[in-house]
Amino acid sequence: MTKVTLTVNGRAVSGDCDDRTLLVHFIREKLGLTGTHVGCDTTQCGACVVHLDGKSVKSCSILAVQAAGSSVTTxxxxxxxxxLHPVQAAFNEHHGLQCGFCTPGMVxxxxxxxGRSGGDLDEDKVRHGLEGNICRCxxxxNIVKAVLSANEQMHGEVRQAAE
Known part of the structure; x- marks a missing residue:
């Protein structure tokens, strides 16, 4: 067993786990944060996406020990x-979810x-950017509409703040 210490959602956390424990299982089983879903355990579906040091990653592709010392946002x-985060609000407003299983990873x-787009998104860029996330419903x-709406809202707020 290895003790893993990291920051999750702004809080320092620690837990013992086997060296082969995936980050998604550490988050769900050791920390009780079940919003991050396990879909395939093979990086195919994207249901397990979290932010690791500010970048989206499939948490079923990373060992918990590899994430030690990092910052994770679920x-x-x-x-x-x-x-609600503006993206969550946009998913709700534009009906970008049905069963909800893929929603945390999509969001x-x-x-x-x-964040990486600088506001420069269109339908093709959104579809390309989400292609690692599978929705069966x-x-x-409506997911694309929601992302474009959130992009406009978020980058509109940034432009207003800069003025």
């Missing part, structure tokens, strides 16, 4: 308690995509 830590990927149309 869907639970994306927005202050009782509020976490979209937040990173929007929506056909992606």
């Amino acid at each position: 869907i639970e830590g994306l927005a202050p308690q009782g509020q 976490m990927t979209a937040v990173d995509l929007i 929506t056909g992606y149309h």
Whole structure:
């Protein structure tokens, strides 16, 4: 067993785990944060996406010991308690979810995509940016609309703040 210490959602946490424990299982089983979903355990579906040191990663592709000392943000830590992150709000407003299984990974990927885009997103770029996340329900149309809406809202706020 190895003791793993990292920062999760702004809080220092530690836990003992086997060296082969995937980050997704550490997050869910050791920390009780079940918003990060396990879909395939093979990096195919994207349900397990979290932010590791500010970048979206599939947490089923990283060992917990590899993440030691890093900062992890899960869907639970994306927005202050009782509020929604603009991407979460846009998914709700534009009906970008149905069963909700892929939603945490989609949202976490979209937040990173929007952050890296500098506001320069269109439908093709969003579809390309989300292609590692599988949704079996929506056909992606409303997900893309939600991401574009959140991008406009988030980058509009940045432009206003800079003025």
